[in-house]
Amino acid sequence: MSSNPYLFAAYAATWVIHIIYLATIRRRYARLKREIEELKK
Amino acid sequence: MRRLFPILVIFTGVLLSYAMSIALLPVVHIGGITLIGAPTEQTMGSVQRIFYYHVPSAWTAFILFFINLGASVYYLIKRCATADIVALVTAEVGVVFCTVVLVTGPIWARPVWGIWWTWDMRLTSTLVLWLIYVSYLFLRKFSSSGQTPLLAAALAVLGALCVPFVYFSIWFFRTQHPQPVMGGGGSIDPRMLHVLLVNWLAFSCFAFLVCWSRFRLEKVQREVDEAHAMRSLLDDPSAAARSMR
């Protein structure tokens, strides 16, 4: 593995962006789930 | 279809880890055979490896935007709700990938060109593309009418019409004012090309998975909205009728 900091930064940035987006999807799923529970009542 | 999902997740995971390892690790030779990795670029050094996720992300984003255009046109003709969800999802995930491109680009440019940002042709046009699709997402978010899909589809078509102009104008703009040019050019090492393609495949699979789950989310969301509306349809109107007296 290269120790070049720029390479590492770019690598980290890529996955941070993807993970943030995936987290928003997850949050929306959770909210939706709550809403479905409410609807079932 | 839904049973396929876990299989796809595993497949994409394996592919991604393979793609990442060959992108990041230097070549390992055992007995004269290249086992793993791409050669380190001579002039730029290992920084060049940023390309292995910069470029595939860009390709993936372009493909997603292209699908967005197709779905939007289809929606305008057929008014099919699924096409609208596809358009929404591809635009959103496309913007995410485009963001990756715009972030990794400067990180590459800094050590190679010595500047974070240059108004180079590719960076600039990608930025403009990003702006167009972010404005598309804004419209979807702020539209108050029940006809959001129609407005969004219209914007997507005009935005796509704009893309050739963006490239053409910025290309001409840049050839007029010389700027730092990308290093080397010419032919690419076949082993590098191999790594690039594997990464692209991996990122495409990843994008497809993200789109899928986002698609499911949107679809269920709309079903819930529909259920709310149905419930208000079924409510007993007699209460209101009584209050009328």
Add this chain to the structure above:
Amino acid sequence: MSGAAEGQKGAKQGVARGITRATLLKDLRLEWRSKDAINSMLFFSLLVVVVFSFSFDPSAEESRQIAGGLIWVAFLFAAVVALNQTWARELRNQVLDAYRVSPAPPNSLFMAKVLGNFIFVAVLEALMTPLFIIFYRLRAIGPAWQLLLVAAFGTWALVVNGTFFAAMSIRTRSREIMLPLLLFPISIPAILAMVQATAGILTGEYSARFWIVLLATYDLVFTTGCLLLFETVLNAE
């Protein structure tokens, strides 16, 4: 038989053109009475001229380089003021609904609005350009007549997209903010072309021909696109 059909089509186009003219005259009359748009536009771009002059030394050499961008940015922002007015006028008392229940074709309304805005922005440019020339001591080294072409095509590009996106943004919350958000990204190639062409003509360093052709193509493509999509946008409540 086909001749009759063609005659009918011609008559239809005549009707559409008549409605465009009627709507345009109506808009001009309304603007003449209130002068909302033109006054605020004029004052706004005057402000831009003055404010920009503080940000750099408006000496002849430097200003010639930047003037292209400066002029068009001022006009672009001023145009947004007028564009927001266009449909605000139709939304007051919901007059737009009266148009929608009538048999008049939607594209006539669109063309009338585009022509109206073109006239407003053109008037603004005619009034402001001398001011720019005086304040920034501008003088064209290249062929000055090409500036007219740039102005005409450039204004049309701004106005055609602006009218369309203004119609789109009246269907959104916080509509005044939405217009620039939608309009600016898509207008980037046009703005680039206008700025480059103007700078090329003012400095005389390069030919503006490519940019003028690009602008003309842009106008053609987007006018067609907007006309095809306008009915959809108008009827989306």
Add this chain to the structure above:
Amino acid sequence: MTDNAPVITVHNLIKQFGRFAALRGVTAEFAGGKFYAILGDNGAGKTTLLRTLAGLNEPSSGQVEILGSRRFREICREVGYMAHPSLLYDEMSGVENLAYFAQLYGIEAPGRGAEVIAAVGLDATLTRPVGQYSQGMRQRMSLARALLNDPKILLLDEPFSNVDLRSAREMVRLLAGLKDQGKTIFVVTHQASLLEGAVDEFVWMAAGKIVGRTRELTPPEPVA
């Protein structure tokens, strides 16, 4: 009087705004040459029904058939629509307004505007802009606009709101006269008592449905 075949047929009309259903399955037939009053509480869906009939709202599902056509644009010349807002340009005078709208309908007769203005009991020589009219005058001018194309069907949303009693009675007389000419008239209103005697049928709406139709001004029994 005139033929009483249905001029408007509405079948299972549903209109949703997001999660809210404004119309929840309206099915009805309306005969030609009659005067209908649509009554109901705020939010009962009266205005939405009228707007959907006028082709301004796309129904979420269900059908509207006017004069045998399902495409509003084909019959839009036969429909006059008056909304709660005036649908007039405040900065122009009544005659100027009507001259413009006449052009939209391709009406070439130059006197048509003055004719309908006189028909609603206003002075066609007024040059004041509409914005300076009193509410009652503005409502009448708005009615004049709806009458401009001599429609067979009139859809009027709250024509008497903020109008003084005497003017409102005059407008009712005017509408009754129009009915006698064979026009079908729909009036959405809160002031039902004004219309007693003039109206053929009261249509009662509640919570997005038609809950009853009566000849007299007595609300129908609530659905149990």
